[in-house]
Amino acid sequence: MGRPVPIGSAPPPERLPQFSPVSTLPTLEAAPLAIVVNFVRSGRATTRPELVATTGLSRKVVTQRVEQALALGLLEDGELAASSGGRQPRTLRFRAEAGHLYSAAIGASEFHAAIMDLSGAILASHHEDWGVEAGPEPTMQRVQSAFSALALKTGLGRPWAIGIGVPGPVEFATGRLVAPPIMPGWDGFGVRSWLREHYDAPVWVDNDVNLMALGEWTYGTPHDGRDMLFIKVGTGIGAGLVAGGRLLRGDRGAAGDIGHTHITDDPSAVCRCGRTGCLEAVASGWSMLEESMRRVEESPYLTKVLERTDRLTLGEIGAAAVTGDALALEMIDTRSRLVADVIANLVNFCNPGALVLGGGVLRTGPRFVDLVSSTVHARCIPLVTEHLTVRAASLDHREGVHGAGLLASSGLFATGPLTHWVESGSPLGHATTLQRLSAELA
Numbered sequence: 001m002g003r004p005v006p007i008g009s010a011p012p013p014e015r016l017p018q019f020s021p022v023s024t025l026p027t028l029e030a031a032p033l034a035i036v037v038n039f040v041r042s043g044r045a046t047t048r049p050e051l052v053a054t055t056g057l058s059r060k061v062v063t064q065r066v067e068q069a070l071a072l073g074l075l076e077d078g079e080l081a082a083s084s085g086g087r088q089p090r091t092l093r094f095r096a097e098a099g100h101l102y103s104a105a106i107g108a109s110e111f112h113a114a115i116m117d118l119s120g121a122i123l124a125s126h127h128e129d130w131g132v133e134a135g136p137e138p139t140m141q142r143v144q145s146a147f148s149a150l151a152l153k154t155g156l157g158r159p160w161a162i163g164i165g166v167p168g169p170v171e172f173a174t175g176r177l178v179a180p181p182i183m184p185g186w187d188g189f190g191v192r193s194w195l196r197e198h199y200d201a202p203v204w205v206d207n208d209v210n211l212m213a214l215g216e217w218t219y220g221t222p223h224d225g226r227d228m229l230f231i232k233v234g235t236g237i238g239a240g241l242v243a244g245g246r247l248l249r250g251d252r253g254a255a256g257d258i259g260h261t262h263i264t265d266d267p268s269a270v271c272r273c274g275r276t277g278c279l280e281a282v283a284s285g286w287s288m289l290e291e292s293m294r295r296v297e298e299s300p301y302l303t304k305v306l307e308r309t310d311r312l313t314l315g316e317i318g319a320a321a322v323t324g325d326a327l328a329l330e331m332i333d334t335r336s337r338l339v340a341d342v343i344a345n346l347v348n349f350c351n352p353g354a355l356v357l358g359g360g361v362l363r364t365g366p367r368f369v370d371l372v373s374s375t376v377h378a379r380c381i382p383l384v385t386e387h388l389t390v391r392a393a394s395l396d397h398r399e400g401v402h403g404a405g406l407l408a409s410s411g412l413f414a415t416g417p418l419t420h421w422v423e424s425g426s427p428l429g430h431a432t433t434l435q436r437l438s439a440e441l442a
């Protein structure tokens with residue numbers, strides 16, 4: 001009998017080392033070149049003397065590799081920097097316009113798509129109401145059409161990399177959805193494989209809440225670099241945690257998937273995942289919309305809305321609450337309390353510096369954030385709440401698309417992949433190898 005193999009220990013096929021005989025191996029100069037580019041890109045060094053001081057590379061190597069990076073178009077000379085005694089050194093700048101990235105954030109009922117430069121600045125973007133229950137093929141085709149329209153608008157050619165978020169559990173190493181509760185027809189669908197078949201670019205896929213957390217932590221305001229717990233309450237409910245500047249994904253990518261935490265024994269709380277008693281069954285956006293339709297006659301405001309349109313939205317429920325509508329207030333308050341209880345436990349557990357609330361629930365107005373904030377402050381221990389900031393997400397529902405761009409650029413500029421392509425000046429043509437390298441790193 002052989003050694004027992006722990007369940008789930010076998011690596012997915014993409015993580016097995018595969019060595020292509022035709023791949024061009026980087027030279028010895030590639031590693032210092034990658035270091036020089038990344039130090040300037042991240043702002044850790046802005047002049048040649050700073051590169052010598054911070055990288056540990058010799059003055060000669062820095063001079064040679066900077067010249068190479070300038071010739072490749074990855075860096076350029078900037079203004080003269082302040083002198084520290086001798087001659088004023090010239091600053092160096094990373095050329096964010098050398099290439100561009102595609103990013104998309106697919107939610108349960110909408111998606112954002114964007115083309116960004118290499119620094120993550122959005123060059124053009126697109127937003128569309130779209131239900132993922134339409135299935136993977138029609139959804140991916142819509143995203144592809146959006147990318148094509150944005151490419152036409154900006155006049156930009158092939159992307160250097162693609163980052164995408166989806167509203168379900170994603171196995172990070174393979175970009176495959178695993179039993180997503182609110183995405184019928186997507187189980188086992190390879191988001192990365194689909195995009196790799198349509199684009200000659202490396203693709204990185206993550207859960208939408210993880211990318212919202214990453215986008216908000218990096219670009220949101222106020223930015224203080226402290227650990228952040230991001231909670232999304234939209235059609236579904238999820239959490240993303242950035243700790244020590246890194247997104248916590250867990251072993252396979254499912255960390256933070258709190259929507260299907262069991263919180264009630266009420267058998268009537270039937271969830272979309274097929275079980276009963278889940279947090280989403282009683283506190284999510286879809287449960288609120290369902291209840292508002294069921295009890296609409298109790299609300300004169302929502303009854304009027306329904307006479308005008310054929311469906312209610314979270315924004316309409318928020319507008320009703322502002323007018324003092326009893327049903328809207330009751331539905332928001334009940335859910336806020338249920339979600340706040342779970343959030344308070346999480347805050348006690350991970351002691352974030354900032355608790356940020358995002359997703360469609362923000363369209364119901366400030367009430368939700370206020371209620372969660374007071375519950376968390378009442379339930380958590382003083383050391384946890386003393387310096388805790390509780391606030392709404394600050395990027396106007398674009399945290400996810402920013403996070404997807406960050407995911408793509410961090411994949412492209414990770415040391416292994418960058419060392420592989422940097423001497424070409426561009427990753428174009430290296431997609432297969434870069435994807436393999438990043439799978440090994442995952």
Ligand SMILES: [Zn+2]
Pocket residue numbers: 181259260271272273274275278279280281
């Ligand atoms: Zn569930």
